[in-house]
Amino acid sequence: MTGHGEMERDMKWRNLLRLFPEKQKEKWVRVLKQADELREIRIRIGQPVAIVDRRGEIFFTDLQNSWIITEQEINDIFQQICGFSPYAYEDEIRQGFLTVSGGHRIGITGRTVLDERGKIRTIKYVQALNIRVSHEVIGAADEVMPYLYDGENIKNTLILSLPGVGKTTLLRDIVRQLSDGNSKHCGVTVGVVDERSEIAACHMGSPQNDLGRRTDVLDACPKAIGISMLVRAMTPRVIAVDELMGKEDISAVEEAMGCGCSIIATLHGKDPEDILWKFGDRSADWIRRFQLFIMLDRVGNAPHITEIRERRKADASFDRRSPDPWRNLWAGHAV
Amino acid sequence: MQYKRENDEKVETDRLFLKVLHLLRSEIAYGVSTLPECCFNVSNRLGTSGEAERGIKQALINVRDRMKQENGKDFGEVFGEEINKAAAKISVDPEGLEIFAKFAENKGFSDIEAQIRALDLCAEMLEERIEERKKKNGEKGRLAVKLGLLGGILIVILLI
Numbered sequence: 001m002t003g004h005g006e007m008e009r010d011m012k013w014r015n016l017l018r019l020f021p022e023k024q025k026e027k028w029v030r031v032l033k034q035a036d037e038l039r040e041i042r043i044r045i046g047q048p049v050a051i052v053d054r055r056g057e058i059f060f061t062d063l064q065n066s067w068i069i070t071e072q073e074i075n076d077i078f079q080q081i082c083g084f085s086p087y088a089y090e091d092e093i094r095q096g097f098l099t100v101s102g103g104h105r106i107g108i109t110g111r112t113v114l115d116e117r118g119k120i121r122t123i124k125y126v127q128a129l130n131i132r133v134s135h136e137v138i139g140a141a142d143e144v145m146p147y148l149y150d151g152e153n154i155k156n157t158l159i160l161s162l163p164g165v166g167k168t169t170l171l172r173d174i175v176r177q178l179s180d181g182n183s184k185h186c187g188v189t190v191g192v193v194d195e196r197s198e199i200a201a202c203h204m205g206s207p208q209n210d211l212g213r214r215t216d217v218l219d220a221c222p223k224a225i226g227i228s229m230l231v232r233a234m235t236p237r238v239i240a241v242d243e244l245m246g247k248e249d250i251s252a253v254e255e256a257m258g259c260g261c262s263i264i265a266t267l268h269g270k271d272p273e274d275i276l277w278k279f280g281d282r283s284a285d286w287i288r289r290f291q292l293f294i295m296l297d298r299v300g301n302a303p304h305i306t307e308i309r310e311r312r313k314a315d316a317s318f319d320r321r322s323p324d325p326w327r328n329l330w331a332g333h334a335v
Numbered sequence: 336m337q338y339k340r341e342n343d344e345k346v347e348t349d350r351l352f353l354k355v356l357h358l359l360r361s362e363i364a365y366g367v368s369t370l371p372e373c374c375f376n377v378s379n380r381l382g383t384s385g386e387a388e389r390g391i392k393q394a395l396i397n398v399r400d401r402m403k404q405e406n407g408k409d410f411g412e413v414f415g416e417e418i419n420k421a422a423a424k425i426s427v428d429p430e431g432l433e434i435f436a437k438f439a440e441n442k443g444f445s446d447i448e449a450q451i452r453a454l455d456l457c458a459e460m461l462e463e464r465i466e467e468r469k470k471k472n473g474e475k476g477r478l479a480v481k482l483g484l485l486g487g488i489l490i491v492i493l494l495i
Contacts, residue, residue, distance in 0.1 A: 014406075022407030079443050083369035083402070084410035087447040090367075122445045204372070 103134030103201030103208035166303030179212025191236030193226030
């Protein structure tokens with residue numbers, strides 16, 4: 001087991017080390033050696049390298065390991081990450097992140113360049129990079145899977161948590177398990193609209209994460225467009241999307257539900273009350289169509305499913321003025 | 336004759352470099368692939384008829400493979416090494432080669448237009464070089480023919 005664990009770590013290291021220029025490799029090996037279940041590497045000009053791992057945030061400031069990042073160093077890393085072709089990642093850079101081989105996601109900040117319509121054209125003078133190490137957790141959804149099935153149907157499900165808690169990790173494993181099936185349920189065709197390349201972590205079109213054998217991924221496609229495309233082209237039983245945001249996303253989700261597809265989606269927010277705050281009264285109409293709510297939180301440094309709420313009846317009324325507007329809509333299953 | 340043949344070969348190699356640059360341009364503009372991927376895609380479009388074409392094709396494949404395996408190496412460095420290795424086996428115009436290799440030094444543009452413009456600049460320089468070389472070849476070729484004729488006449492006069 002130890003040997004296997006070491007091998008797995010070596011693979012991860014190799015994947016990570018390829019992000020850095022050859023002349024910096026030695027230093028990075030030293031940094032990575034000190035990480036314990038690495039989650040993030042934070043690189044900022046003029047600041048010491050920081051890593052976030054199981055123990056929290058660690059800055060490399062002590063005399064032995066001190067490493068202050070220079071402008072040249074960050075530029076070299078950026079070029080290496082982009083395969084010396086930042087133009088090929090123009091769309092991703094515009095959104096402030098890019099996904100690389102191995103499924104790692106790299107956030108970029110710097111000076112934004114706007115076009116004549118005021119939209120971001122690119123980011124120049126890269127100031128900081130945040131390498132979010134991909135951590136596919138096989139089995140993360142084991143706990144919630146029994147709640148997802150309603151006979152052979154799959155419930156419309158909304159996963160809620162604050163950013164960085166593990167919504168996407170949970171969604172990814174739900175997709176994998178729905179797609180592959182289990183001893184009780186057959187696998188179903190799942191369509192994933194992966195707008196930010198976080199679920200499948202596609203690199204040059206190929207998913208870096210295991211999403212199951214019946215999953216079709218539409219990578220880097222806006223959710224509103226992607227959902228209708230999938231419904232028309234791939235006839236999925238389930239559509240999975242990450243981070244529902246605006247009106248368009250909601251309309252597309254409603255449309256897909258109307259076509260008989262089940263939706264598994266994530267949303268930023270602590271609990272359903274946050275959705276009210278975010279989307280206002282109109283949220284009541286579409287939220288009623290979801291049957292299952294999964295709420296996550298971080299306990300210590302680990303993600304934890306705090307609550308699973310299930311809708312009690314389809315025609316439940318919703319009254320925002322009541323002290324607990326959700327009471328009529330949901331019945332809670334404490335986990 | 337030997338001189339003329341060698342020069343013609345060099346012009347042909349420059350033309351091959353130009354062809355590769357044009358293919359790279361379309362790969363960048365329409366495929367929006369990274370430079371190592373562009374090299375590989377272009378290699379698929381090159382034939383295997385001549386020694387030069389075979390050599391450059393293999394060099395471009397090697398560039399992509401090395402960029403995949405030898406993580407952390409600079410693209411310009413790898414491209415330069417592979418192209419020089421291939422050029423050592425074929426008849427090549429050193430200046431044409433230098434212009435061609437320059438394309439890999441002009442990398443890292445955030446804007447696709449800027450990357451294409453940098454490539455176009457190399458292609459323009461290479462086109463000028465080919466024209467210049469062709470003109471020079473013509474002049475030197477004529478001079479060689481004239482010198483040959485004069486030499487022949489001289490030998491005839493001496494024999495008489």
